[in-house]
Amino acid sequence: MKSSGQAWKFGNNIDTDLIIPARYLNSHNPQELAKHAMEDADATWASKVQKGDFIVAGDNFGCGSSREHAPIAIKAAGVSAVIAKSFARIFYRNAINIGLPILESPDAAEAIKEGDEIKVNLVTGEIDNLTSGMSYSAQPFPGFMQQIIDAGGLIEYIKTKKK
Amino acid sequence: MRQQTISEKILAKHASLKSVEPGQLINCKVDLVLGNDITAPPAIQEFAKIGVSKVFNKKKIYLVPDHFSPAKDIKSAEQIKMMREFARKYGIVNFFEIGCMGIEHVLLPEMGAIKAGDLVIGADSHTCTYGALGAFSTGVGSTDMAAAMATGEVWFKVPEQLKFVFTGKLNKWVEAKDLILYTIGQIGVDGARYMSMEFTGPVIRQLSVEGRLTMANMAIEAGGKNGIFEVDDKTAAYLKKTGAGKGLVYKSDPEAEYKQIFKWEASAIEPQVSLPHLPSNTKPVGKCKSIKIHQSVIGSCTNGRIEDMRLAAKILKGKRIHRDVRCIILPGTQNISLQMIKEGLMKTFIEAGAVVSTPTCGPCLGGHMGILAEGERSISTTNRNFVGRMGHPKSEVYLSNVAVAAASAITGRISSPEDL
Numbered sequence A: 001m002k003s004s005g006q007a008w009k010f011g012n013n014i015d016t017d018l019i020i021p022a023r024y025l026n027s028h029n030p031q032e033l034a035k036h037a038m039e040d041a042d043a044t045w046a047s048k049v050q051k052g053d054f055i056v057a058g059d060n061f062g063c064g065s066s067r068e069h070a071p072i073a074i075k076a077a078g079v080s081a082v083i084a085k086s087f088a089r090i091f092y093r094n095a096i097n098i099g100l101p102i103l104e105s106p107d108a109a110e111a112i113k114e115g116d117e118i119k120v121n122l123v124t125g126e127i128d129n130l131t132s133g134m135s136y137s138a139q140p141f142p143g144f145m146q147q148i149i150d151a152g153g154l155i156e157y158i159k160t161k162k163k
Numbered sequence B: 001m002r003q004q005t006i007s008e009k010i011l012a013k014h015a016s017l018k019s020v021e022p023g024q025l026i027n028c029k030v031d032l033v034l035g036n037d038i039t040a041p042p043a044i045q046e047f048a049k050i051g052v053s054k055v056f057n058k059k060k061i062y063l064v065p066d067h068f069s070p071a072k073d074i075k076s077a078e079q080i081k082m083m084r085e086f087a088r089k090y091g092i093v094n095f096f097e098i099g100c101m102g103i104e105h106v107l108l109p110e111m112g113a114i115k116a117g118d119l120v121i122g123a124d125s126h127t128c129t130y131g132a133l134g135a136f137s138t139g140v141g142s143t144d145m146a147a148a149m150a151t152g153e154v155w156f157k158v159p160e161q162l163k164f165v166f167t168g169k170l171n172k173w174v175e176a177k178d179l180i181l182y183t184i185g186q187i188g189v190d191g192a193r194y195m196s197m198e199f200t201g202p203v204i205r206q207l208s209v210e211g212r213l214t215m216a217n218m219a220i221e222a223g224g225k226n227g228i229f230e231v232d233d234k235t236a237a238y239l240k241k242t243g244a245g246k247g248l249v250y251k252s253d254p255e256a257e258y259k260q261i262f263k264w265e266a267s268a269i270e271p272q273v274s275l276p277h278l279p280s281n282t283k284p285v286g287k288c289k290s291i292k293i294h295q296s297v298i299g300s301c302t303n304g305r306i307e308d309m310r311l312a313a314k315i316l317k318g319k320r321i322h323r324d325v326r327c328i329i330l331p332g333t334q335n336i337s338l339q340m341i342k343e344g345l346m347k348t349f350i351e352a353g354a355v356v357s358t359p360t361c362g363p364c365l366g367g368h369m370g371i372l373a374e375g376e377r378s379i380s381t382t383n384r385n386f387v388g389r390m391g392h393p394k395s396e397v398y399l400s401n402v403a404v405a406a407a408s409a410i411t412g413r414i415s416s417p418e419d420l
Ligand code: SF4
Pocket: B067, B103, B104, B105, B124, B126, B300, B301, B302, B360, B361, B364, B365, B382, B383
């Protein structure tokens, strides 16, 4: 599972109201949400982002509300993974549960610049910056979480356990 | 055996383990699963994919349509309808139609749904509120909610523990809200990321249970997984009054391990204001006084309890809301509205020129009932002041306690009740 695309940089404490404002939460349709992803951080981002691109952010990405609409909007916008220095707790759970890849790597998040061409191996957590030639490795997930990720999210994981 | 905190003991008990330690991954049985009109619809969709024919327990699932209700538009009405139909289909007892609905985190404690020692998850980040009653309670997303509705279980990583000790005496006009805003201001919006926050000390023991609910409510604004308070006589009396029953009371062991212990002297704390756009951006009210406001919101799951309404009325009694300010009062539940009528608070508010809403989250999350236009500013007793939280991305929210929000509504600028 390798993905490549361009990096979109965001700062620290990107909250879920920035990721998907509450005024759009009267819908939970992923395509509808994707149209407004990151809108209050960058009003035109949703129209610029290309399938396969990456969000690269600072500390505490996804802080604030528990709305799963946030990782759903990002995923439906075509983002292949979010790379951040750290993630807020509920966002972290939600991303794993719905199958949005997230990578915690303070070094990568610091060094990658807006527009850099990034390649990520989602199995090994290796992040290559094709523009600068630098490579980084993300924190591995604990085994149990990796199982949820491998199953394709929490619901699929529970289904396999039930069998 | 390992010396443990209250939070660790509740987690261990629900994982059927003797003890747990930070970092450990555990599977817990839950006592209550909560969802609202934003988070329940996706959970219901995910629940259908699991392929079970019934929910784990018809009485332990709480569905509260509070965010966009009474339905503000067609899409919101569809979401609430989906909850209603799901509740009927699966025989879920605790679905709250308007008329008995309230803001979830005000309603559940009030109706006795939560008792000490419970393990509660809710698809709402402010589910951490119930820690005030000695429960381990935390927010999750819709998929976790779906899984818990099917299995009655949820996975956790045992959090590290932080302790906050407040000593001394509260200054005049300082409320529980100020203690939590101060805490967030000191440690930052990720200061307790993934961690438990235990609040204790003589000042905490003096607080009412309502005040403790206000503090636990905002643990998430410091990134915390849960906030927790030791059960004392006040908690026991509250739990008895609500009919919850006392539950299981845990105390932190004397040698329990904390990642960090913070000790603060309450007399050094003034009423706090969180400036845009982070709850951690706090200043004493004295340093914010030239700031003009257009709106004052008093209510929400943070400060929408009867004690808050009484305090707001005490300040607004016989006064007039400033002509350039809209003052919106949002009691948390129907019972609180009724009590306000009995005590004459409604009259006070209306005579002062404030409007009183039916219980709803409303403007707290920029839903409806008081949205801000471009360039407008609101002082608010709610819990978040992120960009666009109450409306236009170029509007601003200033968080404060009840007395400051009420006083500011009168003067038109951020004010302390001392200024009246
Ligand atoms: S009152 Fe505000 S913070 Fe509380 S549950 Fe409603 S939207 Fe969330």
